[in-house]
Amino acid sequence: MSNKVYGLLAKFDTPAAIMKAAEKVRDAGYKKWDVITPFPIHGMDGAMGLRRSRVPRFTLVAGSAGFTIGMLMIAYMNKWDYPLIVGGKPFFSPMFAFPVSYELTILLSAFGTIIGMFLLNCLPMHYHPVLKYDDIHEGTDDQFFLVIETTDPEFNATETNKLLAEVGSLEIRELEE
Amino acid sequence: MAETTKSPAILKEVDPVVLPRPDLVENNRSFSWITNKICGIIEEKTPTWWWVCFCVAGFLASFTVIGIVYLVAAGVGVWGLANPISWGWAIVNFVFWIGIGHAGTLISAILCLLKQKWRTSINRAAEAMTIFAVVCAGIFPVFHVGRVWFAWWLFPLPNANAIWPNFRSPLLWDVFAVSTYATVSVLFWYVGLIPDLATVRDRAKTKIRKVLYGIFAMGWRGSNRHWSNYEMAYLILAGLSTPLVLSVHTIVSFDFAVALIPGWHTTIFPPYFVAGAIFSGFGMVLTLMLPLRAIYKLDDLITQYHIDCMGKIVLATGSIVGYAYAMEFFIAWYGANPFETFAFVNRAFGPFAWAYWIMIFCNVVSPQLFWFKKIRHNTTLVWVISIFVNIGMWFERFVITVTSLARDFLPSSWGYFSPTVVDIFTYAGTFGVFSVLFLLFIRFLPLMAMAEIKAVSPAADPHHHH
Structure with a gap:
């Protein structure tokens, strides 16, 4: 086993x-x-200087798909494939097709949002070098960690260590890959 | 004029009074206290009261199972449905349970959008309540179709008859609304659970807990790059659930409002149903949360402020419902339609007057007590009123459904509705089904959204110094 260093972890x-x-x-x-x-x-x-999350794009695409699918499905089923005669009403009208298309918009948007969130976060990911750290469970309880990866172009073992010490961390650890 | 160039009587800047906001987590509890408190509930040895409640609830739930088995074996006739009352308890119970569910979505979605931070300590349990209430609601229409093995015809799936559902029917809209509602509620609930499942996973002592909670936690590690997407997704889900919850009860009300029966055919139904749903749902949230708060000593997390807020919402929605009752009567008179007028006079003074006045007392009169701070601060009394709200809202649906059908256009077909034993057993059993699910929830999943509570606790503010 090569003990390649994944990064430095500092605790606050x-x-x-x-x-x-x-x-x-x-x-x-x-x-x-x-x-x-x-x-x-x-x-x-x-x-952290993060950009705005890109999740809404997934929502927009999925939601538009939901509405379109709803309208097309109803037109196909009640007008084209099997015109159903009910009380002299039109075979298709966007009015009566709206409630169902609306629900499908929401349904698909919800799935799109969640799938988008998982994709962007690369979840599920049951293994991660950070999870190897013994006290990482404190990170879902009451402690705060900052991790800098060795693959970062700015990374320099001594410099980065110094920076983390300067910003007031309680503890600095090396994480194995 | 004199040269008094006095500045006009307008203030240069407005300096509003800063009122202290009540702390949402009292006694300055630390983050780890919150973790220990909430995880402790599911990590401790199963308490005796839990087993007692579970057995009673399981016994009660068996009523529904027996009732349903008998119904499937014998036919829908075992319910008290007969002409002209072809919609009896089945639809009443369905609307009742769906309405209960709405408070959960209101708390998790609408209050999230309105930045009402007090929602955090009750939203998890309220969302669980939503899902279990929808499960109970779903039982009734599914078995009401009679030959339940054809219930899948409700969905637009190709079948041997080569015929599709009629999309002009509000009943079909309801199928889509309720199934979307159930699905989105589960998704929303699950997304909210992920960070807390990770906390439970990280504290797990046994292998099996580690693996099971670990799988469902999806490998969440609290990365801020994840939180960023997560919070956006959560916000969008809240934004989606808000129009969803409004549409669901609107469409449920269309089941009635699109029909031509006097007393049903009114445009006030959608908003009135939504307000009623939120009203009943908050009643149920109080009914469930107050005992839990007492049992698990959660007073620091569900504070008096939370109970006050809920009491005020019950008061507000109860008053809206009372206004809607009054407005229905006004329009029935003002509209000068003799059938409509008759339907409403008959509601209040006809054969079902007893149900009507129970409804008025429980829904309109009893929540008015919440005007008084003394009453909002008396937990027992709040709980009792919440029970009244639950009863009243069931009677509202009963009154709407049954009185209008029992006195149709044609006096020769008038009738009186009485439930059968099967009706009563099946309905009573759904409380068992609901309780079984809810008890399992409090035993195995974190009862409160830990991450969210930590985020609103005074210590979480990055500008807070100690």
């Missing part, structure tokens, strides 16, 4: 501390790094 114990640290790491120009928190911290996306 308050949201304010990790927030400040994230701002410093962002300003130092790192790209491949991450913050692990037990809950979403308000303003952390900005502190």
Whole structure:
């Protein structure tokens, strides 16, 4: 087993501390790094310099598909394939097709949103180097971690270590691949 | 004029009074206290009361099973449905349970969009309630179709008759609305659970817990790059669920409103049904959460402020419902349609007047007590009123469904509805079904959204210094 180093992990114990640290790491120009928190911290996306999430694109595509499928399905079924005579009503009208198409819009949008979220997050992913760290369970409880990967172009074992120490981490560890 | 160039009587800047916001987590509890408290509930040894409740609920649920088996074996005639009352308890129970579910979505979705942070400690349980209520609701229409093995004809699937469903029927819209509602509610609930399942996984002591919670946690590790997408997805789901929940009960009300029966054929039905649904759902949330709060000593998480908020929503929606009852009467008189007028006078003073006045008392009168702070602060009384709300809302659906059908256009076909034993057993049993599911939920899944509660607790603010 080659003990390749995945990255450096630093531990913090308050949201304010990790927030400040994230701002410093962002300003130092790192790209491949991450913050692990037990809950979403308000303003952390900005502190990390993350772009707006791309999940809505999935929602839009899926939702449009849902509405179109609904309308086309109803037209095909009640007008074209088997025209159903009911009370002298038209075989197809967007009015009566609307409620069902509307529900399908929401149904497919919901699936699109969730699938999009999973795809963008590369989940499910039951193995990750970070999970090897013994105290990582604190990251879903009450501690906050910052991880900088070795593959980051800015990464330099001593420099990065120094940066993490400067931003006030409680503990710094090397993570194995 | 004098040269008094006084500045006009407008303030340069408005400095509003900053009112203190109540803390959503009391006693300055730490993050790990929240984790321990909520995970502790599912990690401790199964308490005796749980087993007692589970056995009672399971016994009660067997009533539904027996009732349904008998119905399938003998036919729908075993229910008290007869001309002219062809829609009896089945639709009443269906609408009742669907309505219960709506508060869950309201709390998780609409309050999320409105940034009502107090939702966080009740939303998980309320969403669970939604899903289980929809399960109970689904039983009735599915078995009402009679030959239940053909229930799949409700969906547009190719069948041997080469015929498709009639998309002009509100009943078919209802199929889509309710099944979409059930699916989206489950998805929303599950997405909310993922970070908490990860917490439970990380604390698991046994292999089997680690594996099972681990699989469902999807390998969540709390990465902020994930949180970013997750929060966006959650927000969108909230945005999708809001029009969904409004549309579901609107479409449920179309089942009635699109028909020509006096007392049903009114345009007020959609908003009135939605308000009633939220009203009944909050009643049920209080009925469920107050005992849980007492049993598990969750007073720091479900604070008096939460109960106040819920009481006020019950009061508001109860008043909307009361207004809708009054407005129905007004329009029946103002519309000058003799059939419509008769339908409403008959509701209040006809053979089902007893049901009508129970409804008025429970839905309109009893929630008015929530105007008083003293009553909102008396947990026992709040719980009792929440039971009244549940009863009242069942009677509302009974009154709407049965009174209009029992006094049709044609006096020769008038009738009186009485439920059969099978009706009563099947309905009573659904409370058992609901309780079994809810008990399993509090035993195996985190009862409250830990990550969300942590995020709204005073310590989570990055500008908070200690």
